[in-house]
Amino acid sequence: MENALKAAFIRLARRRRGGAQPSDGDLAACMLNRQPGVNAFKVISFEGGFHGRSMGALSATRSKPIHKLDIPAFDWPVVPFPANQFPEAEHAEQNRAAEARSLEAVKAAIDAHPDEVAALIVEPIQGEGGDRHASPAFFQALRRLTAERGVAFVVDEVQTCGGGTGVLWAHEAWDLPEPPDMVTFSKKMQLGGFYCREELAPVEALRLFSTWLGDPLRGAQLEVILEVIERDRLLENTRATGERLVAGLEDLCRRYPGVLSGARGIGTFAAVDFPHAARRDAALTALRNRGLEVGGSGDRTLRFRPALVFALRHAAEALDVLESVCK
Numbered sequence: 001m002e003n004a005l006k007a008a009f010i011r012l013a014r015r016r017r018g019g020a021q022p023s024d025g026d027l028a029a030c031m032l033n034r035q036p037g038v039n040a041f042k043v044i045s046f047e048g049g050f051h052g053r054s055m056g057a058l059s060a061t062r063s064k065p066i067h068k069l070d071i072p073a074f075d076w077p078v079v080p081f082p083a084n085q086f087p088e089a090e091h092a093e094q095n096r097a098a099e100a101r102s103l104e105a106v107k108a109a110i111d112a113h114p115d116e117v118a119a120l121i122v123e124p125i126q127g128e129g130g131d132r133h134a135s136p137a138f139f140q141a142l143r144r145l146t147a148e149r150g151v152a153f154v155v156d157e158v159q160t161c162g163g164g165t166g167v168l169w170a171h172e173a174w175d176l177p178e179p180p181d182m183v184t185f186s187k188k189m190q191l192g193g194f195y196c197r198e199e200l201a202p203v204e205a206l207r208l209f210s211t212w213l214g215d216p217l218r219g220a221q222l223e224v225i226l227e228v229i230e231r232d233r234l235l236e237n238t239r240a241t242g243e244r245l246v247a248g249l250e251d252l253c254r255r256y257p258g259v260l261s262g263a264r265g266i267g268t269f270a271a272v273d274f275p276h277a278a279r280r281d282a283a284l285t286a287l288r289n290r291g292l293e294v295g296g297s298g299d300r301t302l303r304f305r306p307a308l309v310f311a312l313r314h315a316a317e318a319l320d321v322l323e324s325v326c327k
């Protein structure tokens with residue numbers, strides 16, 4: 001995350017200088033932590049978004065105060081995330097309106113800081129923030145808008161990458177008019193990194209570097225994992241299992257209306273809401289005591305993040321355990 005944001009800043013500065021080398025004044029000022037006057041570069045992020053706890057990315061994280069409290073932060077714009085309601089069919093109009101409001105807020109944030117917004121960063125599904133979704137049309141509109149305004153469109157796939165949504169990269173499902181400018185990844189991909197358009201890669205050697213940069217052993221492990229995903233058709237498995245899991249959660253929402261609501265998911269990246277945090281936390285303990293290890297996200301959401309080998313029979317078993325806890 002840190003390196004992706006740095007690459008976006010470096011590109012914006014390069015554009016500003018029209019490709020010229022930094023001046024002696026630029027070099028002297030940066031040594032005093034005073035970037036030349038105009039450099040108040042910004043990253044737009046969404047309410048509820050999570051992009052990590054490291055010093056720079058933390059300013060884009062907007063999920064919970066506990067991560068941010070007492071840490072110096074950049075003055076970057078935050079905009080509302082649509083957080084579409086489920087079942088989708090019952091909330092179509094409200095969801096479209098939320099997405100339109102969010103897009104307007106993004107436009108306003110870019111316009112409020114002409115030539116200062118280096119990047120807009122978004123998760124395909126807000127993970128830590130409570131499994132909050134937006135439609136492919138919303139992401140297409142974000143892509144178009146950021147392309148028009150020269151803002152790097154950074155898709156944070158740290159949590160969604162690696163097949164849990166039924167495709168290797170969640171953004172593959174959006175049918176974008178052009179690819180994201182940068183995609184960050186980690187977790188299921190074994191190592192942390194980003195891939196990007198050529199023009200976002202810094203020209204000078206070592207501008208993005210650190211002691212732990214690169215890890216050939218992890219790369220080799222990932223290669224084997226990707227081969228197994230293909231060999232065992234694990235993405236197909238995840239799509240079929242996810243459909244069953246989400247349909248089962250929807251069914252439980254209908255049958256236990258005072259307990260569960262808002263079943264949603266893409267692939268097995270699925271979730272359901274409880275009325276409030278205390279109920280959700282009690283359910284998490286009860287589920288664990290019955291052998292089902294699931295987690296919480298947001299303040300009242302239960303989230304599923306099973307491995308890619310999670311199959312139909314596991315989904316059926318998990319739903320039975322959840323039902324017993326609902327009862």
Ligand SMILES: Cc1ncc(COP(=O)(O)O)c(C=O)c1O
Nearest residue numbers: 050051052053054127156158159
């Ligand atoms: C969407 C997303 N981005 C980034 C991160 C990285 O967070 P950190 O750098 O604090 O490990 C995470 C970790 O959970 C994440 O879910």
